[in-house]
Structure formats: structure tokens, C-alpha cells
Amino acid sequence: MNWQRICSESDLPTEFGVAALVDGHTVAVFRTATDEVYALGNVDPFSGAGVISRGIVGDREGEPTVSSPMHKQAFSLRSGQCLDEPETRLPTYPVRRRAETIEIAAS
Amino acid sequence: MNRTLVVIGHGMVGHRLVEEVRERDPEQHWRIVVLGEEPSPAYDRVGLSAYMTEATAEELMLTGQEVHRDERVRLRTGVGAERVDPRTSTVLTTAGESIHYDALVLATGSRPFVPPVEGAELPGCHVYRTLDDLDGIRAASEAGAEGVVVGGGLLGLEAADALRKLGMRPHVVEFAPRLMPVQVDEGGGAVLGRLVGELGIEVHTGAAVDSVREGTHGGVSAVSLTDGTVIDTDLLVFSAGIRPRDDLAESAGLERGQRGGFLVDNSCRTGSAGVWAIGECAAVEGRCHGLVAPGYQMASAVADQLTGRGDTEFGGADEATKLKLVGVDVAGFGDAHGRSDGALEVTYANNAAGTYAKLVLDDDASTLLGGVLVGDAETYGTLRPLVGKPLPAAPEQLLFPDAGGGGGTGALPEDATVCSCHNVSKADIAGVISSGQAEDVAGIKSCTKAGTGCGSCVPMLKSLLDEAGVVTSNALCEHFPQSRSELFEIVRATGVKSFSELISRYGTGRGCDICKPAVASILAGLSDAHILDEEQATLQDTNDRFLANMQRNGTYSVVPRVPAGEITPDKLITLGQVATEFGLYTKITGGQRVDMFGARVEQLPEIWRRLVDAGFESGHAYGKALRTVKSCVGTDWCRYGVQDSVSMAIRLELRYRGLRAPHKIKAGVSGCARECAEARSKDFGVIATEKGWNLYVGGNGGFDPRHSGLLASDLDDERLVVLLDRFLMFYVRTAERLQRTAGWIESFDNGVEHVRAVVVDDVLGIASDLEDAMARHISDYTDEWAAVLEDREKLSRFVSFVNAPEAPDPTIEFTEERGQIRPAPIDLPTPVVERDREFSSEEVSA
Ligand SMILES: Cc1cc2nc3c(=O)[nH]c(=O)nc-3n(C[C@H](O)[C@H](O)[C@H](O)COP(=O)(O)OP(=O)(O)OC[C@H]3O[C@@H](n4cnc5c(N)ncnc54)[C@H](O)[C@@H]3O)c2cc1C
Numbered sequence: 001m002n003w004q005r006i007c008s009e010s011d012l013p014t015e016f017g018v019a020a021l022v023d024g025h026t027v028a029v030f031r032t033a034t035d036e037v038y039a040l041g042n043v044d045p046f047s048g049a050g051v052i053s054r055g056i057v058g059d060r061e062g063e064p065t066v067s068s069p070m071h072k073q074a075f076s077l078r079s080g081q082c083l084d085e086p087e088t089r090l091p092t093y094p095v096r097r098r099a100e101t102i103e104i105a106a107s
Numbered sequence: 108m109n110r111t112l113v114v115i116g117h118g119m120v121g122h123r124l125v126e127e128v129r130e131r132d133p134e135q136h137w138r139i140v141v142l143g144e145e146p147s148p149a150y151d152r153v154g155l156s157a158y159m160t161e162a163t164a165e166e167l168m169l170t171g172q173e174v175h176r177d178e179r180v181r182l183r184t185g186v187g188a189e190r191v192d193p194r195t196s197t198v199l200t201t202a203g204e205s206i207h208y209d210a211l212v213l214a215t216g217s218r219p220f221v222p223p224v225e226g227a228e229l230p231g232c233h234v235y236r237t238l239d240d241l242d243g244i245r246a247a248s249e250a251g252a253e254g255v256v257v258g259g260g261l262l263g264l265e266a267a268d269a270l271r272k273l274g275m276r277p278h279v280v281e282f283a284p285r286l287m288p289v290q291v292d293e294g295g296g297a298v299l300g301r302l303v304g305e306l307g308i309e310v311h312t313g314a315a316v317d318s319v320r321e322g323t324h325g326g327v328s329a330v331s332l333t334d335g336t337v338i339d340t341d342l343l344v345f346s347a348g349i350r351p352r353d354d355l356a357e358s359a360g361l362e363r364g365q366r367g368g369f370l371v372d373n374s375c376r377t378g379s380a381g382v383w384a385i386g387e388c389a390a391v392e393g394r395c396h397g398l399v400a401p402g403y404q405m406a407s408a409v410a411d412q413l414t415g416r417g418d419t420e421f422g423g424a425d426e427a428t429k430l431k432l433v434g435v436d437v438a439g440f441g442d443a444h445g446r447s448d449g450a451l452e453v454t455y456a457n458n459a460a461g462t463y464a465k466l467v468l469d470d471d472a473s474t475l476l477g478g479v480l481v482g483d484a485e486t487y488g489t490l491r492p493l494v495g496k497p498l499p500a501a502p503e504q505l506l507f508p509d510a511g512g513g514g515g516t517g518a519l520p521e522d523a524t525v526c527s528c529h530n531v532s533k534a535d536i537a538g539v540i541s542s543g544q545a546e547d548v549a550g551i552k553s554c555t556k557a558g559t560g561c562g563s564c565v566p567m568l569k570s571l572l573d574e575a576g577v578v579t580s581n582a583l584c585e586h587f588p589q590s591r592s593e594l595f596e597i598v599r600a601t602g603v604k605s606f607s608e609l610i611s612r613y614g615t616g617r618g619c620d621i622c623k624p625a626v627a628s629i630l631a632g633l634s635d636a637h638i639l640d641e642e643q644a645t646l647q648d649t650n651d652r653f654l655a656n657m658q659r660n661g662t663y664s665v666v667p668r669v670p671a672g673e674i675t676p677d678k679l680i681t682l683g684q685v686a687t688e689f690g691l692y693t694k695i696t697g698g699q700r701v702d703m704f705g706a707r708v709e710q711l712p713e714i715w716r717r718l719v720d721a722g723f724e725s726g727h728a729y730g731k732a733l734r735t736v737k738s739c740v741g742t743d744w745c746r747y748g749v750q751d752s753v754s755m756a757i758r759l760e761l762r763y764r765g766l767r768a769p770h771k772i773k774a775g776v777s778g779c780a781r782e783c784a785e786a787r788s789k790d791f792g793v794i795a796t797e798k799g800w801n802l803y804v805g806g807n808g809g810f811d812p813r814h815s816g817l818l819a820s821d822l823d824d825e826r827l828v829v830l831l832d833r834f835l836m837f838y839v840r841t842a843e844r845l846q847r848t849a850g851w852i853e854s855f856d857n858g859v860e861h862v863r864a865v866v867v868d869d870v871l872g873i874a875s876d877l878e879d880a881m882a883r884h885i886s887d888y889t890d891e892w893a894a895v896l897e898d899r900e901k902l903s904r905f906v907s908f909v910n911a912p913e914a915p916d917p918t919i920e921f922t923e924e925r926g927q928i929r930p931a932p933i934d935l936p937t938p939v940v941e942r943d944r945e946f947s948s949e950e951v952s953a
């Protein structure tokens with residue numbers, strides 16, 4: 001796997017998201033309250049705008065979620081599945097922490 | 108088989124008939140033509156008084172107005188019927204058209220009766236029946252001036268109260284020795300007179316209008332009464348009774364009742380085949396009914412006959428009435444005057460509390476026949492349906508259920524009519540509750556229509572819900588069982604400073620896009636920390652997170668504050684330069700500001716650096732916060748201005764800038780009653796008078812537009828500011844999430860009266876607390892953007908990509924239109940991307 005460094009851990013506060021550019025794809029990287037890290041596609045499938053990283057991180061019945069800031073649909077951070085409109089899903093990307101940095105596998 | 112039903116009159120009853128026929132005629136045997144002489148389709152005339160200060164015409168529209176889109180129905184508003192010719196079965200319209208009918212229903216209502224006194228036709232004389240009439244009265248009203256209402260019945264008192272709400276000093280002239288002589292007996296009349304007097308309405312009973320004097324301007328100038336009183340006024344409202352509108356009887360050769368009205372039998376049929384009359388214009392077996400409930404029963408009976416459900420008869424009427432004046436509870440029902448043979452009366456008068464109650468019982472005191480309630484009509488809802496039924500408990504228990512058992516909805520038999528406007532029984536309502544179709548009052552309303560008429564049964568609906576054990580939830584979201592206002596109190600009382608602490612102590616889970624911004628707003632209201640400090644930042648909606656409004660393609664708009672819309676030419680030039688430099692689209696908005704669109708996240712700090720250096724500050728266009736205080740030009744420039752609206756608007760906008768609230772707040776200040784700043788469509792509106800300022804609250808534009816209601820009048824500058832401080836803080840503390848001031852005010856039983864009691868009269872004793880809280884907000888204010896520009900940590904978040912901070916987002920593209928940029932059309936990505944695999948973070952983050 002081809003891991004790329006995205007940022008240092010301190011650039012990604014708890015329950016926050018940041019956007020990253022990985023091989024021309026825009027990716028949203030999140031960190032939850034329980035300190036898990038997830039990466040999803042950054043483009044909101046309902047509006048086409050690159051804004052998912054700016055959504056609010058929370059949970060729905062325990063499932064960690066981010067809600068699109070555009071029209072507020074919630075997406076599972078684990079699967080990218082849209083919980084409000086299940087036919088829609090965001091791409092997910094392999095992500096890991098190593099030596100206090102966060103890395104994403106591009107392809 | 109297609110036959111034509113013509114309905115003359117689109118009032119409350121005509122509309123009901125059309126609805127019922129549509130409902131019961133799915134095969135569409137009937138094509139319906141409705142002629143309505145008024146310019147608007149049917150509206151809630153019973154609720155008409157609300158139109159004076161609280162409700163808009165749209166809000167009064169009756170449900171079922173989708174007739175406009177029903178091909179079967181042709182509604183012609185603004186067109187009257189001129190003649191009816193039963194021999195040829197045609198109606199001639201005022202538009203000169205002749206329409207053939209197979210069935211004709213007359214629903215022409217009544218007209219106000221104007222007693223034949225000298226001068227009654229002068230300009231300045233009004234009647235009280237239609238939206239147009241009320242528009243006329245409102246336009247002619249003048250705050251502080253005297254106004255006279257002729258007639259002290261139900262409608263006259265409503266009209267007087269409307270004048271009072273317009274800031275006038277109303278007088279009521281009633282010929283009988285007491286107010287509401289039809290509904291109320293002597294004992295009740297005395298209490299009623301006192302209560303009405305306390306409202307500031309001057310009552311003249313036992314007197315009639317002798318003559319109306321003409322002034323030099325050609326309109327009314329004074330009224331003299333038979334008891335010698337002379338009242339200087341140029342506004343007179345006649346509300347001295349109604350007469351059925353039966354003018355069409357002549358040409359049609361239809362018989363009239365002895366006291367007017369189209370004479371019909373118990374099935375509402377006139378003497379002419381295929382012609383019915385319903386509502387106030389119908390004299391059923393010779394008797395007219397001036398209330399909406401009997402009219403609805405007639406409509407339903409005729410709809411049955413037209414749709415082949417047999418010869419349903421009008422079953423007689425419930426003549427119960429309740430006055431809709433806040434603070435003055437009056438109700439009369441059944442045989443209120445004890446006219447039945449051998450009737451017994453049980454009376455309770457409490458002069459200290461100003462209440463009076465009378466029950467009329469049959470000769471062996473076992474059956475309720477009627478009653479009168481004045482001062483406290485809470486039991487009206489439970490008593491009225493008991494008329495004609497055996498008493499379920501002793502009379503005193505029925506009148507004072509709180510004092511011990513017996514009363515309340517529990518005492519009602521199943522078949523008792525709870526909503527007389529729509530003839531809905533207790534069993535009907537219990538049915539929709541127990542079957543789960545209705546979970547709250549709104550649900551009962553939409554399932555059964557109960558509560559959508561005069562509204563007097565709504566408290567009963569609530570207690571039926573309680574009785575059935577339905578708990579209405581006001582939880583904010585799945586994470587907090589409390590409502591926003593409850594959380595506000597919790598945060599205030601406990602001093603909790605962070606979302607994490609709040610949710611771990613009072614909620615569950617980790618929050619969501621509903622509770623996080625709501626809590627952020629509460630915390631912002633109670634502390635002076637910057638909204639992007641530490642954990643606070645993670646709670647913010649994207650707008651607040653980047654202190655800019657996110658627009659459709661993920662770019663942001665930049666909106667500096669331009670207090671009250673006043674701006675120097677130099678500052679205008681700066682805005683133009685900044686927009687040119689960063690390639691932004693500019694537009695002057697309705698809030699009297701210049702919006703700049705199309706900024707990318709990473710450009711925001713540079714743009715704001717330029718703006719802050721030029722003396723601009725955040726306009727909070729992104730927040731649920733005070734937006735703008737719109738102003739006209741007032742005494743500065745306008746030849747009509749009576750106060751300096753510009754200075755006041757600037758003062759208010761600067762005073763409340765940055766105030767976080769459950770919803771955005773907009774305001775306006777107009778320099779005179781011409782209202783060029785449209786202040787009355789705002790959350791708070793200030794309108795100059797000769798003596799100071801009138802303060803209106805609870806208006807808004809948007810999806811559900813509303814006009815604001817008068818809170819206080821003729822205020823000086825300082826008093827205005829104090830009342831606004833209290834009003835805004837009271838709203839910030841007690842409103843629910845995303846509740847606008849209008850909905851918040853409506854959520855109180857007495858609406859704006861309650862807000863006035865708290866804000867102006869300080870009945871809760873919290874005024875100084877509210878003022879202190881506002882003072883703290885004002886002294887703690889700092890410009891959010893200036894603070895961000897000085898904070899490297901916060902600035903570091905304004906990047907396009909964390910690993911390529913300057914790289915423009917490739918998904919953002921613009922095209923050009925009319926010489927400016929606009930977002931390029933976007934191809935939506937295919938929703939499911941097959942190639943990537945599911946990934947759990949545990950696999951890799953361990
Ligand atoms: C301020 C106010 C408060 C009231 N409060 C209460 C209350 O609390 N409780 C209660 O039960 N009742 C109340 N009423 C009375 C109630 O509004 C009426 O009983 C009810 O509206 C009667 O309905 P209707 O359809 O018969 O007449 P309307 O609603 O008056 O409708 C008749 C319509 O026919 C139109 N029309 C007349 N002639 C023609 C023609 N030739 N061609 C075409 N159109 C024509 C009229 O313009 C009118 O629009 C109140 C009335 C007012 C004015």
C-alpha cells in the first residue's frame with residue numbers, strides 16, 4: 001500500500017475534520033471523541049461541493065457520523081453510508097497513525 | 108353524468124360546503140362554480156380580530172384552499188351574484204355572465220347592521236366584518252386618539268379590543284343596561300363591565316348614539332350619546348348586530364323569514380326546487396343563526412343531500428359562545444337566562460377575584476341546561492358538552508374541578524361534543540389518540556378538525572391527551588432529553604462550560620448537528636469566550652466555523668457590518684476594491700449591506716485583513732445572531748420623518764451586534780408611520796410617532812411571513828432600549844432551537860400579552876436580571892474576525908487542504924454571467940463508488 005503523510009496528529013483536533021488532497025482526490029479526515037481516525041471522500045454527493053470535512057462530527061445511536069454542512073445528511077464515518085438516504089455512500093480511504101502523523105493509502 | 112352546482116358566497120360556510128361535496132363525491136358527479144364577492148377566498152372570519160395586530164391574511168386562510176387546483180371547482184373571487192332566475196336555472200353575475208345550475212346553494216352570510224342615525228354614512232364610520240373593513244380601520248386608526256364602537260356585544264367588544272391594540276383609547280356604547288346582553292345575565296354583566304374597564308376600554312351602557320357630527324374636514328369629528336355624553340373622535344365602528352344578506356330573494360321569487368333571511372325548511376331547502384340556503388343567510392324554519400357551528404351543520408346536511416346520502420336535516424344548533432378577549436373570560440351556553448320552565452339557577456360570585464358563574468339546571472336539579480361564566484371561563488370546555496345531559500357531579504365540583512374531583516374531561520360522557528365548531532365528540536378524539544393517529548394537539552387537529560374553528564376547545568384536547576397518558580416530548584435530539592430552553596437554564600444554573608461536560612452529565616452519546624450548534628449558541632450567550640476557542644470550534648456549524656456563509660459550491664460569502672445601511676463613499680470604494688482584487692461577485696442585499704460571494708476558505712483571512720484594516724467588522728451573516736437593523740432616512744433627509752430613525756437604528760445594531768440567539772434576528776426602524784423600513788416584518792420593529800417610538804415584536808419574512816404585534820407605544824429613546832434589552836434576552840433564554848420570535852410569542856397562552864407582562868410590567872421580577880445579562884453581552888463584545896486575525900492557531904484552520912494549504916479546491920469552478928462570476932454547473936458524482944472497500948479504523952489505527 002502506498003501510504004502518504006497527511007498531517008501531524010496535532011493538526012487534527014478531536015471531533016473535527018480536515019480536508020486533504022491525495023493524488024488529485026479530495027479527502028476528508030476525521031478524528032472522533034474516542035480517538036479513532038477515519039477518511040471519507042470530501043465531495044458531498046448531494047450537492048457536488050467539496051465540503052464534507054467541514055461537517056459536524058457526532059454519533060447516531062452510537063454509530064460515529066459526520067453530517068454534510070450543505071443539507072445535513074448524516075454519513076457513517078465507518079462505512080461512508082448515508083444514514084438518511086441509504087442508496088448513497090461516500091468513498092472511504094484506508095487511514096492510519098504512525099509516529100504522531102496521519103497517513104492515507106492513496107491506491 | 109356531469110352536473111353543475113353553483114354556490115353563491117365563499118365565506119366560512121360556503122367553503123365548508125364545497126369541501127364536503129368534494130370529499131363525498133369521488134366520482135365527480137358535480138362540477139362546482141363558486142362566486143365570492145370578496146377579493147380573497149374564504150378565510151377564518153371567527154379569527155378575524157387577530158388580523159388587526161397578530162395574524163396575516165394568509166394565516167387566516169381556511170384549510171382546504173387547494174380547491175384552486177381542483178379541476179372540478181371553479182372559484183371566482185371578486186365576482187358577485189346579481190340575480191337568480193329559478194325558471195331558467197341561471198345565475199347572473201356582476202361580471203355580466205350567466206351561469207346555468209343544476210343545484211344552487213345560497214351562502215351569502217350577513218351584513219353588519221348600521222342603525223339609522225344622522226351622520227352614520229360619513230367618512231370615518233366603519234363596520235367590522237371583512238378583511239377590507241379591518242384594513243380600513245387600521246389605516247384610519249391613530250395611536251392615542253379616541254375611537255368609538257357602537258354595540259357592546261361579542262363583536263363590539265372584539266372591535267374595541269382591536270382598537271386598543273392599535274394604541275387607541277376605545278369607548279363602547281351599548282343600548283342595553285349591560286354588556287353582552289344576549290349571553291350574559293345581570294350578575295355576569297356587572298363583573299364583565301369591570302373587567303373590560305380594567306383593559307382601558309370605556310363602557311357606556313344604557314346609552315345609544317344620538318348623532319354623529321361632521322367636522323370641517325368632511326368626516327366624523329364627534330359622537331353624541333343619548334345620555335348627553337359627547338366624545339371627540341374621528342373613528343367610529345358600528346357593531347350593532349347583523350342582518351342576513353337576502354337581497355337575491357326578490358329576483359328569485361324566494362320567500363323570506365319573518366325577520367329576514369332565505370326561508371328554508373329543516374333540510375335547508377327553499378321553496379324553489381334545487382335551491383338551498385345555508386349559514387347566516389338562512390332562516391331555518393324562520394330562525395337565523397349567527398354562529399359558525401350551526402352553519403357548518405347546515406353545510407354538512409346539504410352536502411349529504413347533494414351526494415345522495417339521504418335527506419339529512421339540520422339538527423338544531425349549539426348557540427354557546429365564548430368571548431375571545433385576552434384577560435376577559437366570558438362564556439354563555441345553553442339556556443343561559445334560565446328561560447326553561449321551572450329552571451333552577453346555581454350562582455357563585457366572587458367579587459374579590461372578579462369572577463361570576465351561573466349554572467342553569469332543570470327543575471329537579473339533575474340536568475344541566477346552560478350557564479354563564481365571567482372572569483374565569485376555564486370550565487367552559489367541560490361544561491358546554493354537558494348541556495342536556497345528567498350532571499356527573501355536584502354543581503360546585505363542576506365549576507371548581509381543582510377544588511376536588513368530579514370535573515375535568517374525565518367527567519364527560521363519551522358522546523359529548525368537545526368541539527362544537529366541527530361537531531367532534533370526545534369518543535372521536537379518544538379514538539384517534541388511542542389508535543396512535545394523533546400524538547399531539549396538532550395531530551388531533553389534522554385528523555378530526557377539532558380545534559381548528561374558534562379554538563375554545565384546544566385546552567380540552569390537551570387534557571384529553573393528558574388523560575390518555577400521551578407525553579409530548581420536547582427533547583432536543585437523541586442526545587438530549589431536554590429542550591433548548593431547559594438546557595439554557597441548566598447551563599446557567601450549573602455553570603457548565605463545555606459541551607463535553609454537559610453531554611456527559613445531562614445527555615448521551617457524542618452529539619450531532621442539531622444539539623452541538625444549539626449548545627454552542629447557549630455557551631456563547633453565557634460566556635465571553637471566542638466562539639472558535641478549543642472545543643467550542645468543533646460544535647459550530649460550518650458557517651460559524653469559518654465565520655462566513657457557505658454557499659452552494661462550497662465557497663463563502665463575506666458580509667461586513669454596515670450598521671443600519673449607512674456607509675461612507677470611502678468605505679464603499681474599499682468594498683469595491685476588495686471584491687475586484689479577490690474576484691468576488693457583489694450584490695446589495697435586502698438587509699442593506701453589500702455581500703461578496705465566491706471566496707474560497709483560504710482567501711477568507713486575507714479578505715478580512717483588508718476589511719478590518721479599513722474599519723469594517725463582522726456582520727454575523729453566518730450566525731444565528733442579530734443580523735441587521737434596517738432603517739429609512741428619517742428626519743435626516745425625509746420630509747415626513749418625525750424621529751431620527753438612522754441614529755436609532757445604528758445605535759440598536761451596534762448595541763446588539765454579536766448576540767447569539769435561537770434563530771437569526773432582524774430588525775427595522777422607520778422614521779414615521781409610512782414605514783419605509785418595513786419594520787413590522789421584523790423580529791423587532793421600531794416606528795416613530797410624534798411622541799417617540801412604537802415597539803413591535805414578533806414579525807418575520809421567510810417561509811411563513813408574519814407581521815409583528817405592538818408591544819409598547821410612545822417610548823422615549825431610553826425606555827425603548829431598556830424594553831428591547833429585556834425582550835431580546837428573554838427570547839434568547841427561553842425560546843426553543845430554531846424558533847423565531849413569532850413562534851416563540853405564539854407558544855405562550857396569551858401571546859404578545861404575556862411577553863408584555865414579562866418585559867414591560869415585569870410580572871416575573873426578572874427584568875433587572877435580563878438587563879444585566881444584556882449589559883454583560885454588550886461590554887464583552889469583540890469583533891470575531893479581528894480576534895481570529897490575531898490568533899495563529901485559529902488562522903491555521905483557514906486552509907484549503909491540510910497537506911496543501913494554498914492549493915485551490917479542484918471542485919470549485921466558476922462561469923461568468925452579466926460581467927461577474929457565478930458557480931459553474933456541477934456534475935454530481937455517481938453515488939456509490941464500487942472500487943473502494945469498507946475500512947474500519949481499528950484495523951489501521953491500532
Ligand atoms: C369579527 C367576527 C368575530 C366572530 N366571532 C365568532 C365566534 O367567536 N364564534 C362564532 O361561531 N362565530 C363568530 N363570528 C360569526 C361567523 O364569522 C359567521 O357566523 C360565519 O362566518 C358565517 O358564515 P357564512 O358563510 O354564512 O357567512 P360569511 O362568512 O359572512 O360569508 C358570506 C360570503 O358571501 C359573500 N356574498 C354575499 N353576497 C354575495 C353575492 N351576491 N355574490 C357573491 N358573494 C356574496 C360575502 O361577501 C361573504 O364573503 C364572528 C364574526 C365576525 C365578523
Ligand code: SF4
Pocket residue numbers: 739740741742745746747748749752777778779780781782783784
Ligand atoms: S418611514 Fe417616514 S420618515 Fe422614514 S423614509 Fe418613509 S416617509 Fe420618510
Ligand code: FES
Pocket residue numbers: 525526527528529557558559560561562563564565
Ligand atoms: S369548539 Fe370551536 S374549534 Fe373546537
